[in-house]
Amino acid sequence: MIHDPWRRPARRAFAGARAIGQGLLGVALIALVALAFLPGANAAEAATPITLEDQTFPADARVAGTPLQLNGVGLRAAFIYKVYVAGLYLPTHAATGPEVLAESGPKRLQVRLLMDGPSDEFAKAFTGGIARRTPAGQVAAMGDRIAAFDRTLRSVGNVRKGDIVNLDYAPAVGLTMTVNGKPFGAPVPGADLYAALLGIFVGDQPVDARMKAGMLGLAS
Incomplete structure (x- = not known):
């Protein structure tokens, strides 16, 4: 070898x-x-609970079986009065108004009252806010649905400090409202109506710029 x-x-x-x-x-x-x-x-990094004005918003929620995360929280104040804090829940984080409105899935706007008052005032603020910030043609097209949403808001009667109002959107159902877990009114269909509602808070002409920043997660 x-x-x-x-x-x-x-x-x-x-x-x-x-x-x-x-x-x-x-x-x-x-x-x-x-x-x-x-x-x-x-x-993306998991959302965390946020406390504002002694109101703690959970880090997550679920609407129509879809898990949502807390996007941000903002305070609505008028003059010297602190009226409510609101938290925005979305499937994915959004840092701008257009990103919020582009989300097509379920969403939640949670409002926590900081003072007592008649629900008529909130109806004026929400449905009136939609009318003031939405093009006239769209308002006309949504007229019946805006009126239905207005009736739902007014049906609550008086609201009290500490009440929790959930304004939820699910594509197959539309806009629904609960107060302290109790449903009010019938669902109001239409992604356009819910987008107009969110426009009050995170649109180009928000009711409160600091509140918009908070709900977009840009400020505490």
């Missing part, structure tokens, strides 16, 4: 290279596994 003097060193070199390659592969796999568990590595 003829012995090749280069065969044994070559085999050793090949085995060494293979061991190094396997070691590097193992290191890479470990790094990938570790990366998967880092916050924000594969998904």
Whole structure:
């Protein structure tokens, strides 16, 4: 048998290279596994609860079976009066008004009252706010639905400090309202109506610029 003097060193070199390659592969796999568990590595950072004016908004909610996250919270104040705080829940975080309105899935606007008052005033603020900030043609097209929403708001009667009002939107149902978990009125269909409602808070002409910033997560 003829012995090749280069065969044994070559085999050793090949085995060494293979061991190094396997070691590097193992290191890479470990790094990938570790990366998967880092916050924000594969998904947006989870939302956290927000407390404003002693009102704590949970980090998440669920509307029509869809999980939502708290986008931000803002305070509505008029002169020296603190009227309510509102939290916006969306499927994904939005940092601008157009991004909010572009979200096509379920949403929640949660209003927590900071003072007592007749629901008529909130009806005027919400449906009146829609009329003032929406083009006349769209208001006319939504007229019957705006009126239905107005009746729902007024049907609550007096509202009190600490009341929690959820104004939810689900594509298959429309706009629904609950007060302290109790439903009021019938669903009002239309993504356009809910977008007009959100426009009061995060549109180009918000009712309160600081509140808009808070609901977009840009200010505490």
